[in-house]
Amino acid sequence: MGKRDPNIIRVGDQVKVIKPDFFVRCGYRMSFEEGRKYVRESYDEEIARFIEQFYFTRSPYRLGRTLKSNDEDRTSPTFRKIVDALAYEYIRSQGFGGNERTIHTIHAPDYEGCILWVDDIKRVVTGTYSPGHSWGGIDFNGYDPPMLENQKHHKILLCSPLSGVFFNSGKNGVLNHDIEAVNVEKVMPDGVCECKNPILHTSTMQCARCGKFRR
Numbered sequence: 001m002g003k004r005d006p007n008i009i010r011v012g013d014q015v016k017v018i019k020p021d022f023f024v025r026c027g028y029r030m031s032f033e034e035g036r037k038y039v040r041e042s043y044d045e046e047i048a049r050f051i052e053q054f055y056f057t058r059s060p061y062r063l064g065r066t067l068k069s070n071d072e073d074r075t076s077p078t079f080r081k082i083v084d085a086l087a088y089e090y091i092r093s094q095g096f097g098g099n100e101r102t103i104h105t106i107h108a109p110d111y112e113g114c115i116l117w118v119d120d121i122k123r124v125v126t127g128t129y130s131p132g133h134s135w136g137g138i139d140f141n142g143y144d145p146p147m148l149e150n151q152k153h154h155k156i157l158l159c160s161p162l163s164g165v166f167f168n169s170g171k172n173g174v175l176n177h178d179i180e181a182v183n184v185e186k187v188m189p190d191g192v193c194e195c196k197n198p199i200l201h202t203s204t205m206q207c208a209r210c211g212k213f214r215r
Helices: 032-052 077-093 164-168
Strands: 014-017 021-027 100-107 115-130 133-136 141-144 147-161 184-187 199-201
Touching (some): 021 115, 032 077
Antiparallel strands (some): 014 115, 014 184, 100 115
């Protein structure tokens, strides 16, 4: 069995942020959340009135939840399901904002140079959506199914913070610490401890548990 390439980033490795573009999602330009926002801003009242017509939801405070609320946790499950269905129909009617499937990120310059611990890894694919179409003649016909052309595969690191600055991760809109592998570099341990505890001091890179130092 050959020796593993030390430069490949694996689960359990530490990485340093070189380009602070944090992963949000992979998909087409128009997101599902954009569709939900449009439906709620345009049809909140109409959806609530429609639901209230049915006897089993005549009370808008059934189970302590309202038919519509700015707090999603308090919104009626029935209301949410209708909004979700209409949101999908809306973004589909808009062609999902285009046929390019891309990676969407948030740029957070404050986190450049920070250290992350790799908890898991996933792969996503970008490319250009090509719809299916039928073809044929008098005596023959066929169908080419939809496909994603010009595919590119991307390695996404699902990470936990090791540098203290991340404990204020609400800044710059960063809601998680996931990042594409091309935007980081692997931190080589050089024989120091391998425990998973957060670093105590960002400036010294000292391990919070054993006191040893990381580079």
